[in-house]
Amino acid sequence: MALGAGYLAFSGTLSQSNTTNGSGLGPLSINSATPVLGSANAPVAIFEFGDFQCTYCHQWFLNTEPQIIQDLVNTGKTKLVWKDFDYYGPDSTSASEAAYAAGEQGKFWQFYDYLYSHQGTPNSGWASRANLVTFAQNLGLNMTQFNLSFSSGKYDSLIKSNFADGQKLGASGTPTFVVLGPNGKTVQLVGAQPYSAFETAVNSVAGG
Amino acid sequence: MSPQVLDALRRPVYASAALGISAVFGTLFLYLNQFLFFAPYFVFFVPSEGLELFTLDVVLSALSGVVIALSIFQIRYIPRLSMGRARAGFGGIAIAFIAGACPCYYLVPLLAVAGGAGGALVTVGIIFEAYQIPLKLLSVGLLGTVMYTLERSLRAACTVKPSAPEEASSPPR
Numbered sequence: 001m002a003l004g005a006g007y008l009a010f011s012g013t014l015s016q017s018n019t020t021n022g023s024g025l026g027p028l029s030i031n032s033a034t035p036v037l038g039s040a041n042a043p044v045a046i047f048e049f050g051d052f053q054c055t056y057c058h059q060w061f062l063n064t065e066p067q068i069i070q071d072l073v074n075t076g077k078t079k080l081v082w083k084d085f086d087y088y089g090p091d092s093t094s095a096s097e098a099a100y101a102a103g104e105q106g107k108f109w110q111f112y113d114y115l116y117s118h119q120g121t122p123n124s125g126w127a128s129r130a131n132l133v134t135f136a137q138n139l140g141l142n143m144t145q146f147n148l149s150f151s152s153g154k155y156d157s158l159i160k161s162n163f164a165d166g167q168k169l170g171a172s173g174t175p176t177f178v179v180l181g182p183n184g185k186t187v188q189l190v191g192a193q194p195y196s197a198f199e200t201a202v203n204s205v206a207g208g
Numbered sequence: 209m210s211p212q213v214l215d216a217l218r219r220p221v222y223a224s225a226a227l228g229i230s231a232v233f234g235t236l237f238l239y240l241n242q243f244l245f246f247a248p249y250f251v252f253f254v255p256s257e258g259l260e261l262f263t264l265d266v267v268l269s270a271l272s273g274v275v276i277a278l279s280i281f282q283i284r285y286i287p288r289l290s291m292g293r294a295r296a297g298f299g300g301i302a303i304a305f306i307a308g309a310c311p312c313y314y315l316v317p318l319l320a321v322a323g324g325a326g327g328a329l330v331t332v333g334i335i336f337e338a339y340q341i342p343l344k345l346l347s348v349g350l351l352g353t354v355m356y357t358l359e360r361s362l363r364a365a366c367t368v369k370p371s372a373p374e375e376a377s378s379p380p381r
Contacts, residue, residue, distance in 0.1 A: 055337060056242060063255045088334060121338045191242045194253040201248065 027165035038079035052095035060192035101149035181205025212362035230273030
């Protein structure tokens with residue numbers, strides 16, 4: 001719940017740009033390994049460039065994401081797309097790898113929720129590899145399959161390319177969001193902004 | 209007898225300076241702590257769990273404005289007084305700025321610009337962000353101490369010494 005929230009949108013201040021990308025090539029590409037929440041046919045996509053150790057990402061997860069899922073994702077207006085932007089430390093990369101490994105069992109977003117819900121001080125060890133294995137156990141994953149994937153390093157290149165994608169889009173840190181419309185229009189939001197800002201951005205790009 | 213700091217702040221120039229500095233610092237603090245967003249839309253947003261930090265930001269802004277205005281007053285009228293405490297006040301303000309600033313605004317540019325040193329600064333930034341509430345409380349403590357010291361210094365400077373009344377000084381009105 002937001003206390004004392006005020007909101008004012010200035011017309012003509014949208015940081016919009018055109019992109020040729022829909023779900024094809026480029027930094028906003030979606031492939032089979034990209035975690036997507038919501039309908040694949042949703043006209044608008046919200047790309048989250050995040051780090052599981054980032055405290056402001058956690059704030060966004062608590063204050064904004066639930067309403068986005070309820071009002072925008074579950075209604076088929078948008079889909080939420082995860083892109084790693086890991087630089088808090090090695091534990092961030094491990095957390096991403098573990099989430100992808102959980103994704104192979106269809107539980108990426110459950111793992112995502114679990115990580116943010118159990119977030120500790122960055123680099124304090126809360127996201128150590130041992131703890132991540134415990135998280136997977138707690139979520140009831142097939143541990144043989146999880147361990148095999150988690151220790152394979154097969155998501156290293158994806159994590160690195162997601163970081164490069166974020167940089168190409170001008171992300172300077174986490175959380176950074178890019179709202180992509182059906183006609184390639186984008187709006188970038190930096191920081192743990194409230195739902196109202198996302199709603200306006202989604203409406204802005206959806207209108208073409 | 210009213211506190212000397214209040215006497216100083218009754219002067220319109222110093223009151224305006226304190227207000228202006230507080231407003232600028234407040235805007236910066238709220239922006240860095242993600243209570244205020246300017247792009248792509250102007251949004252003011254205080255989540256319920258951010259109330260502590262928001263309150264600290266407001267208190268720090270007010271204290272920063274008053275301490276800086278009083279330091280200028282001291283430099284202007286009583287230059288013989290030590291500036292050590294005022295420097296401590298500026299240290300408190302610097303800590304307040306660094307603590308809690310969302311890394312989303314500076315991490316990648318810092319890495320790009322400063323290379324290896326940037327990595328170390330990023331680590332420091334992450335640690336500061338993680339302990340922002342105790343650090344900001346420390347800043348409030350520092351600024352509060354500076355205010356108290358400034359008050360005592362100003363009072364001492366304005367006190368008439370019985371043995372040498374002609375040496376007593378008072379800031380001009």
